[in-house]
Amino acid sequence: MNLLILGGTRFIGRHLTVAALEAGFEVTLFNRNRGGVRFSEVETLVGDRHGDLSALKGRTWDAVIDTSAYTPGAARRTAELLQNAVSYYTFVSTVSVYRDFAQSGMDEDAPVSTVTDEEVADVETTSRSESTGASYGRLYGPLKARCEEAVKEAFPGRALVVRPGLVVGPYDYTDRFTYWVRRVGLAGKGLGTEVLAPGKPERRVQFIDARDLAAWTLKATVAGMTGTFNATGPDYALSFGAFLETSRRALNPEAELMWVDDAFLIERSVEAGDLMPWHPVEAMPGWERFYELDTGKALKSGLTFRPLTETLRDTFAWDQTRQGDEPLKAGLTAEREAALLGAWRAESRV
Structure with missing residues (x-):
């Protein structure tokens, strides 16, 4: 498989890159080339989700795994650019998209949080090139929900949305x-x-070990799975x-x-x-029930956990x-x- 990873050097993306290389895939990374680990055997395309995407133009891959979109504008611009460049789009979201956690055993059909267009516009016009998820505060979850929408609109029937819980590990x-x-x-x-x-x-x-999350996300991408999955553990x-x-x-x-x-x-x-x-x-x-999500859908699809x-x-x-x-x-x-x-x-x- 010829795989594009948006991000790929810090934490979840780093483990995805390692897992893909170990599986024998041809891997290309797209990121700002600032910090994180450098993979000498991997081609890195340098650009910015909030700015220059030109390095992605004129290239094709079998699939893309997006670990680095926090705003709907960033997700939409990249997804639309890649519509005809990849067959399949995997978006790493978060369980924080849900509106609340008052009930135990919530599954992927639970309502998600919303954000106003004015709030989105304010975020999009602020320089975010050095941001992480935490820097968005209370808007982190709602913005990720809008990112999911943008990806699914650009890739109808060709998108996998992974919603991890607390991700842990090396x-x-x-x-x-x-x-x-x-x-x-x-x-x-x-x-x-x-x-x-x-x-x-x-x-x-x-919580879920980032290596278990990476292994399952990669397998799901290769298998062409679509839909939305809560991905946290243990089982x-x-x-x-x-x-x-x-x-x-x-x-x-x-x-x-x-x-x-x-x-x-x-x-x-x-x-x-x-x-x-x-x-x-x-x-x-x-x-109240933030750590009581239903993960049965992902478990049935092959998600497993190390001790x-x-x-x-x-x-x-x-x-x-x-x-x-x-x-x-x-x-x-x-x-x-x-x-x-x-x-x-x-x-x-x-």
Whole structure:
């Protein structure tokens, strides 16, 4: 297969590129050529989703996988340009497109969020060449929903939309999952032995290893699958407590989990985004069941997951190779965690 990947060097795209090369595909990347990994054996076309697309003109591929569109304008311009250049378009979206998460077991037919034309116009006229998904704030999900529409309009009957949940694993530049891996793995080895565990241990969590997401997305693309699929895991009900306990056993049995109430943390301005997949439902109306999506459609189509312990150990091993002492982008600093644990004890809650 001759495959075009829009993006392809940072996280999800990086794993897609590796998987495609391992499968023997001829791979072309289109990106800004700034940051990320460089694949010497891969042709990279340099351009900008929000500007110059000329490098894509006059070329053909069997299929394209789009990992880098955040605005409907970027998605539409690229999809329309590639209408006759590829047979098939795979768009990597997000579960954040859904209007709310008040119900457990929502499938792909659940209503999606909307964004006004005025909001879209405002976003489209703002320079976004250096943006990531997080930079769009509350509009991230609604904009991705409009991106889906743009792709499906340009490729009727020839589009696959993949909606991943929280994506984790090696090379995750968000550090959300990596925070827990590092925190547990280094407990008593440079960090405190006692690990602040937020909220209720029985609360559900969902996430997917980027390598599993890449493998299934690639297979679905090769098979010419169409439609929309929730893509998150695992394929069983996993609680936050079981996730952290598995982390402790796999990485560092010396770590001690100290569970701290949602209300206590919220009172002290700890936000859910600081400690994902912590999910204080009382403070997040409409998002109560964010980690309880139905993934049966993707599972029936061949989505599989590696053991959680493998994801944990591989992420920890990768994290230990990173250079420097730059703080993580997510999680609590050692000082803040110690202060919170001290305050928790002082209130005689343990």
